[in-house]
C-alpha cells in the first residue's frame with residue numbers, strides 16, 4: 001500500500017467522523033448563470049407537466065411508507081448527508097494536490113451508469129453506478145455529476161439528459177433540472193447539451209489551470225467538442241478517494257444495511273422452510289426453485305433485487321465456488337450451499353448458509369463438519385473489532401480451520417502445529433475469509449485487506465471448507481478425511497465494526513443446528 005493510499009484512508013476517516021459538520025464552503029456564484037444554461041427547454045407546458053410526475057425513484061411524496069421526512073433521499077439518508085459526501089470528496093482532492101506541491105483548481109466528473117442492452121432494444125435491468133448514487137442519491141441514467149473546486153469554493157452541479165419526445169414515449173419522462181436541484185440538493189442542474197457552455201465558463205474562470213478527476217470520460221466527450229481540448233486525457237481516477245469515504249458508513253447507511261441484511265436473512269428462513277415442505281410432500285427440489293424463492297422473498301419485502309447472481313449448489317456442486325447455473329436437482333440426502341444477498345436502496349447484504357435439503361441433519365459426517373465450521377465462523381466473528389485487519393482474520397481462520405480438521409481426524413495429526421496452517425488452510429479454503437461490504441458486494445475494492453478495521457466499516461466473515469480429495473489436498477488427508485470427499489460448507493455473515501467490537505447484521509438468518517432444523521420443520525400437510 002502506497003503512502004498516498006494511507007493518507008487517503010486517513011482523510012476518509014477524518015471526513016466521515018465529522019460528516020455532519022463537514023466543511024462545506026458557501027457556494028459563491030463563480031459560475032454565474034449564463035444564456036443557454038437556464039433549463040429553458042424545460043419551460044414548455046408539456047415539460048412542466050411531466051416534471052411534476054415522479055422522479056423515477058421512491059420519494060417521501062410517492063412512497064411515504066419508506067420515508068419519515070421530505071428531506072430524506074433514501075430512508076435515513078438526508079439531502080444534507082449527500083451534500084456532505086460531495087463536499088468531503090472535493091476537500092480531499094484539493095488537500096491531496098496541495099500536498100503534492102501545487103495548488104490548482106479541480107473538476108470532478110462522476111457519470112451515472114449508461115443503459116445497457118442484452119439484445120436489440122431489450123435492456124438489462126438498470127443498476128446505478130454506486131459512486132454516482134453515493135454522491136447524488138439519483139437513479140437517473142445517463143446523468144453526470146460535475147464538482148468544481150476553485151480555491152476554497154465548491155460548486156456542485158448535476159447534468160441530466162435532454163428531454164426527447166421519442167425516448168420519453170418509451171422510457172417515461174426524465175427528471176428536470178429544477179426538480180433535481182430541489183430534490184437532490186445540488187447547487188444547480190443543467191441539461192447535458194449545456195455542458196459545453198458550462199465548461200467554457202469554467203475554463204475562463206480558472207484560466208484552464210484545472211486538474212480533472214474522472215473515471216470514465218466517454219460520457220463527457222459525448223457532450224464536449226474534441227477541439228475544446230480540456231485536460232480529460234490526463235484525468236486521474238477519483239475511485240480511491242471515494243472508496244476512502246465509502247469505507248466508513250454513517251448511521252443512516254448502517255440502518256439501510258441492517259434492513260438489507262434482515263430482508264435477506266428472513267428470505268433464507270422461508271427458503272429453508274420451503275425445502276422441508278417440498279421434501280415432505282415427496283417433491284423433488286430443484287436448485288432453481290431455491291433461487292426463485294429467495295428472489296421472491298427479497299423483492300416482496302422491499303429489496304430492489306438480489307445483490308448478485310446467487311450460488312445455489314447442492315451436493316458436490318458446492319465445491320464449485322462460483323457455481324451460478326443453479327439448475328440441478330437437489331438430492332434429499334445432500335446439503336445445499338446457498339450464497340445470496342439483496343440490495344435495499346442501494347445497500348447490499350451477502351449471506352451464505354449450508355443446510356440439509358430435507359431440513360434435518362441426518363448424516364453424521366455432514367453434522368460434525370458443519371458444527372466445526374460453525375464454531376470456526378462464530379469464534380472468528382468474536383475477533384472482529386477496530387484495529388484487526390481482514391488479512392489477520394484469514395490468518396486466525398487458518399489456525400482454527402486446521403485445528404478443527406485435525407480434531408475431526410480429517411487431516412493428519414500435528415498439522416496444526418506444523419507452522420504452515422495458512423498454506424494448509426488455503427488448500428481447503430482457497431478464497432479469502434472476508435471483504436468489505438456496502439453499496440457494492442465487494443465494496444471499496446481499492447482498500448487493501450491489510451488495513452486495520454475501524455468503527456463504521458462493514459465486513460463479511462465467511463470461512464469455507466471444500467473437500468475434493470484433489471491433488472493438493474491428498475497429501476494432508478487421512479483415511480477418515482477421504483470419507484468426507486465431496487462435502488463443501490461455507491457460512492457467511494455481515495458484520496458491522498463498532499467502537500468497542502462488532503454487531504452481526506445478519507443475525508436473523510438461521511445458523512445453529514437447532515435454528516436450521518427449526519426452520520426445516522414441516523409446516524403444511
Ligand SMILES: [Mn+2]
Pocket residue numbers: 350435460462492
Ligand atoms: Mn461474500
